[in-house]
Amino acid sequence: MEFDFSAILLGLTVLFGVVWGLDRLFLYKKRKTRLDAAGDEYRDPVPVDWARSLFPVVLVVLLLRSFVAEPFRIPSGSMMPTLDVGDFILVNKFAYGLRMPAFNNKFVSMGEPKRGDVVVFRWPGYTCHQADGSVVHGGNQDCSIPVPNQNWIKRVIGLPGDTIEVHDSQIVIDGKPVVAEEIGPFVGNHARHADEELLSYGAMIWKERLGPVDHLIARMPNRMATPSVPNANMPSVVPDNCYLVMGDDRENSEDSRWWGCMPEKNLAGKAFLIWMSWKGWGTGGVDFSRIGTVIH
Structure with missing residues (x-):
């Protein structure tokens, strides 16, 4: 439940x-x-x-x-290395406007997401095109189950009106490739499941620039092929009131490449601070080095 x-x-x-x-x-x-x-x-x-x-x-x-601010816990590795499994974060609830509790209807506008922002949102589910031309959403790729009530976290890549191409980890926005610089291999703990996957696939850490934001991403080209953009669910031009979002762990993120754009109405807020980080018993415990980290 x-x-x-x-x-x-x-x-x-x-x-x-x-x-x-x-x-x-x-x-x-x-x-x-x-x-x-x-x-x-x-x-x-x-x-x-x-x-x-x-x-x-x-x-x-x-x-x-x-x-004001809402706490969330990071449950998966899709935003590694920026956000680790077990990070507890705070989300700015007024960064993009004030919304009614539970209903999420915006009643005061205070700005829109910028390229590079890390955002929390209500997952819209997969986009499915029906034979009669209608569009529905579901919790799996054939939309045979309802969309679960879940909050997800990803990074904003494409803004409304942008023309986006994505091939593997290469992103092109309005004809200009996103600049990324290789840093080196991922360093982690084999005893942690999230780290082990990155280590086993020889993940490399890159520093990527999105607008004014420099941030780290992980690439695992040997893990699996990821959908290119445009595709059936995500058009090349980002629709109005919608955003193309991706995880920083590029080959291990179920994001807009898979299920489509993230509607503005689903936004919950902007992630801005790690206030606690728990790596598990016997695999690091509390990671004091991450506490107080500002999220970029």
Whole structure:
């Protein structure tokens, strides 16, 4: 079962607020008058006491997560070496505008993603073209299952209106190849699954420049072939209100090359800081060197 924590927080906020508010409007005075007349010490009923105590706490958490910063944990290696499996990050929720909790509808615009930004978004699923010309989305390549409720993280490569070509790890934007410089082989720990894959395929680390952003990527040309762009799901010209996103672990990332562009309406925010990094028992524990790292 998948849980939408924002929806749960919103539901609890409404529930506690309604219970507390209705009690104060219709029941509190009568109850207090009755107890005072009997000489008893006043106490709220347990459900009302809980609602009164928890409402402000849940409301503050909801507001902070929805409009300021939200924590996420990196579950996979698709953004290595920038983000490691087990990194705990903070996401700026107002970088691109304010959105309604749970519903994600933008009601205040504060900018749009820039090339090179690392963004968190609600995964739109695979794009499937039906025989009648309609387009549907699903959780697998033939769209036979529903799209799961998941937040993903990738790097913005193509902006609306850009003409993009991708062949293996080579990216061409509006006719200009993206500049990348080879740094050297990936160095990791064979005991960690995420590292072992990169090591076993002889991954090389490159420094790539996207606009003003210099960042590291991993290339594993011997791992598997990745889809080129354009393809059936991702056209060469990025559609309006959509973005082409890719992982920094280029041969180990299920991204726009596979499932299509990421709609602007699915944005959750911009990743900006690693506040904790856990590499697992016996394989590094807490990686203090990554704590406080600004995400580029």
